[in-house]
Amino acid sequence: MPSYSYLFDQPLVLYERMLHNMEKVIVGKREVLEKVLVALFCGGHVLLEDVPGTGKTMLVRTLARTVGGEFKRIQMTPDLLPSDITGVSVYNRQTSQFEFRPGPIMANLVLADELNRTSPKTQAAMLEAMEEKRVTVDGHTYPLPEPFMLLATQNPADHEGTYLLPEAQTDRFFVKLTLGYPGRGHEIEMLSRAEGQEPLDAVKPVIVPDELLALQKEVRRIYVDGTLKEYIVELAVATRNHPDLSLGASPRASIALMRAAQGKAFVSGRSYCIPDDVKDMAVPVLAHRLGLSAEARITGKRAEAVVQETIAAVPIPVLRQAASR
Structure with a gap:
């Protein structure tokens, strides 16, 4: 090529x-x-x-x-x-x-x-x-x-x-x-x-x-700090334990969220990801993959709202190496 x-x-x-x-x-x-x-x-x-x-x-x-x-x-x-x-x-x-x-x-x-x-x-x-x-x-x-x-x-x-x-x-x-x-x-x-x-x-x-x-190969080279990977996994785990969900985010969803953060960083002109990249892409990447419980559907709860609640509940990490990149 x-x-x-x-x-x-x-x-x-x-x-x-x-x-x-x-x-x-x-x-x-x-x-x-x-x-x-x-x-x-x-x-x-x-x-x-x-x-x-x-x-x-x-x-x-x-x-x-x-x-x-x-x-x-x-x-x-x-x-x-x-x-x-x-x-x-x-x-x-x-x-x-x-x-x-x-x-x-x-x-x-x-x-x-x-x-x-x-x-x-x-x-x-x-x-x-x-x-x-x-x-x-x-x-x-x-x-x-x-x-x-x-x-x-x-x-x-x-x-x-x-x-x-x-x-x-x-x-x-x-x-x-x-x-x-x-x-x-x-x-x-x-x-x-x-x-x-x-x-x-x-x-x-x-x-x-x-x-x-x-x-696309360049986007995959965008740096993702280890603490940011932990943050992505914490978000996925939080959806799996959320009382309003019968189906949480899959490991494929975690990978997709990391890729989406890389893409967001790329279009923002950065060579590394920050927590805001993950937060900005979390709803479009995760919401459609989640299954609401019967009680949540009856009350009119939306998966997008559950993702927003999860983002608010999971602490934002402090990156170890982004400042030096």
């Missing part, structure tokens, strides 16, 4: 360029866009949950154009089959052999639109791809292209025609984010932009897949 070290002399320049590119289309949602880019830099998958029409799909399409890699979209429907996602082996009469025809999951960026409108069986077809970045069809394993990122949208679970995602699948999503309705001024700006050309037409690639792979 060629060297792209010039990118990392000024990492914030590249990050801000990508952010500005996406804000040509997505108005007034900088905080959400920042977290999406952190997930991208960490090689994680993103789950976007919100009511229809808030820009979930448009955000993913904008990111795909910004990155410039191969993009595929899967429209999730109740009758979708696992083979419609992973691909299928087809018999070739001329060669008398079966040939693999890749499914739409074989791309750099994949949009699973309205993920919770398809059956759990079809949702499960993406588990291997999300965790191991490969698919197995008819006993043969095929690697996915690198980089690979799955971005899924879903409507709230209480909407008609939706299925609950299996815990094994939600745990594989690096972050879960919501867009929400735009503010009054931002919505007026959206109307003004929609008068002319399609806003997405103004989005051009800022980074190519090889550059992104090199950048």
Whole structure:
């Protein structure tokens, strides 16, 4: 792979360029866009949950154009089959052999639109791809292209025609984010932009897949102090013992939170993580992985509130070496 070290002399320049590119289309949602880019830099998958029409799909399409890699979209429907996602082996009469025809999951960026409108069986077809970045069809394993990122949208679970995602699948999503309705001024700006050309037409690639792979390696070199790792584990353990939860954060969640802190430090222009990086990313990384107890659901408690309570209860560590780095 060629060297792209010039990118990392000024990492914030590249990050801000990508952010500005996406804000040509997505108005007034900088905080959400920042977290999406952190997930991208960490090689994680993103789950976007919100009511229809808030820009979930448009955000993913904008990111795909910004990155410039191969993009595929899967429209999730109740009758979708696992083979419609992973691909299928087809018999070739001329060669008398079966040939693999890749499914739409074989791309750099994949949009699973309205993920919770398809059956759990079809949702499960993406588990291997999300965790191991490969698919197995008819006993043969095929690697996915690198980089690979799955971005899924879903409507709230209480909407008609939706299925609950299996815990094994939600745990594989690096972050879960919501867009929400735009503010009054931002919505007026959206109307003004929609008068002319399609806003997405103004989005051009800022980074190519090889550059992104090199950048992801740089993010993994961000220093994480031992006391900060202990802090992450303490947060995870606190969720496992929380009275309002029947399912706490998994070890995969702890790893994801550490990676997210590295990504947050990177976009902040630092070569090391601080406790605020962990705190800023804790809710989007942990909340969707937690299972509320029956009593908590009855009282209307939300997982996001439990994470905030946990952050407030666990003492913030004093880093031993950050000051010297």
